Amino acid sequence: NAGVTQTPKFQVLKTGQSMTLQCAQDMNHNSMYWYRQDPGMGLRLIYYSASEGTTDKGEVPNGYNVSRLNKREFSLRLESAAPSQTSVYFCASSEGGALNYGYTFGSGTRLTVV
């Protein structure tokens, strides 16, 4: 199994450009997440989708939008990129339910906004 697949792995954008980060999981997980990782800040939740058809804001949603396209896919969109969005972005998925048995993470997208 591939697990969680993110594309692209690297991206450089100019300020004001838009782009969509793609994420797909093949584990039939119900819940999916987008995190950003910045030096010294750990991981911060941007958006999550508890189940197909639902999305909710996390800790740092400003400047981002998401789409849960189907059970497998959860995309993150930057409408007008800013240098402050330079970061490493991780998608993750989990089974969901009452107890958390852990996440499966993708390998990340390293985004630089110049």
Added chain:
Amino acid sequence: GNSVTQMEGPVTLSEEAFLTINCTYTATGYPSLFWYVQYPGEGLQLLLKATKADDKGSNKGFEATYRKETTSFHLEKGSVQVSDSAVYFCALSLHFNAGNMLTFGGGTRLMVKP
């Protein structure tokens, strides 16, 4: 609110030394606790977990015990190897929270020298 506090790194050890990385938490409910590991250039991987007080999670020689009385989940390994060099994240998830959201600590970088 919920939060996780880890000891700041980097932690530098010689091979075969004993490792402890401290983690304490605050939670409004009853959490599950996790340790994740991130190797250079990769996404996070679940290392071990514990879902109730006094549980001990273990994997690859690493151990952590869920201590409700001290709200702690310290990571230990008796003899580290160079291959253990990575960033370690402590995290919690409240039972029955919609979406199984994880709250992460800031991460602790471990460097093991031959």
